[in-house]
Amino acid sequence: METKDALSLESLNIIGPDYYAQNGYPHREWTYLRKHKPVFWCEFPKTDPFWAITKHADITQISKQPRLFLNGPRLLVFVNEEGLEQSPTPPFRHLLDMDPPEHNEYRAIVSRHFTPRSVRPLQPEIENITRHVLDEVTGREQCDFVTDVSSKIPLAVIAELLGVPHKDWEQLFRWTNETIGGGDPEFQAGTTAQETMERSRLGLFQYFTDMVADRMKHPTNDITSIVANGKVHGQPIPQFEMLSYYFLLVVAGNETTRNATTGGLRAFIEYPEQWQKLKRHPELIDSAVEEIVRWTSPVIQFARTATEDTVIRGQKIKAGESVCLFYPSANRDEEVFEEPFKFDISRDPNPHLAFGIGQHSCLGANLARLELKVIFSQLAERLDHAELAGPVERLRSSFVGGIKHMPIRMKMKPAAAAA
């Protein structure tokens, strides 16, 4: 970190997707804002103005008041690259853009299936999936950790949870990439970002329409069936909301965990002493997972819109104005974390906000934790050596911080014989 503040409020860029693609997270800028202007009015080209919120305490305070700060009017801050008033994600109606009291009704349909107690029985299956994925790269000297490893596991887990048959997993993977990363040229199968996203959205909708019809006739234990047969105010869920629900689960359960996995390994490559520590002390896995999630903070931001005039850290926020919550900034807040720029797998407590906080806090957090626990436990056991074999390529997005490709040279051992 620079000690001299060479930045100025006029010039810093914290929302342009190109910046994120080229440089990764603007931690230097966020650090500057936390120090000098923690509630900062931003007017960027092709972007509706917003207040940038960079302090842990302020993000918490806002997130705890879901009726004062709504999700619905503006889910996130994005740059209108084609000059149109359009969201970077296609139109949906799901938990992310719902507000109380409706939000609670919808969330309650599945929330019990994502508690630590509910996800624990999935562990053996996640272990199998992970072992299989690692077996595939064992014996190789080099791989793209994203394509070959980190993208495969979360997708398989969520597909399993939804009851999607194996033969369709690849297709699901493609739709997910195209929908959330539609602003990135690599994932544009159409001519424009909007067309790409629209096509994936329709693909997913059709796929789940067929699955829902089946689960209504033949209910099973999978999440698809639970949503298909779920009730809101005693009524079945309307079709659009139902399909949006699946879309949310597929997308949210995927990219984020993939990016935490990739970013986690990258952190271990950068901090080899932490890697040796985990190898020697496998019992540190739980705090290691929390630190990986803090360190990577895969979700960059969500926005809220004030329903009435209010004040944050002495700054007046007017009704109708929106605030943009920069979670990775909260997770480097010097007032909360000792040596926030140090990757330390024994950090405890670790009150990071990578999963958000309050009523919209990540529904799948416990599943994500379990996945990361299994992945990094197996890696610690089997991965004897890893180093970058080329530059990482980042996703062009200021919403989800992603690494698209991470070539590594490595030495992966076969799994120990089953006990």
Added chain:
Amino acid sequence: MKVVVDQKLCEGNMKCQQAAPEVFEVRDDDKSHLLIDRPPERLRQKVKLAERMCPRQAITVSDE
């Protein structure tokens, strides 16, 4: 020190039980239950940590 868990918000994330097992117990109903609603002062730090770590912010600690 008085502790209240908002049962409507609680989703059984277990963070409170991990922070202060003397005070919180998450049961099979996926809700956190108070073992003592007025914990002794020596547990303040743990209880405050539970309040802070709750992902749903369902715990309120007051000095009533």
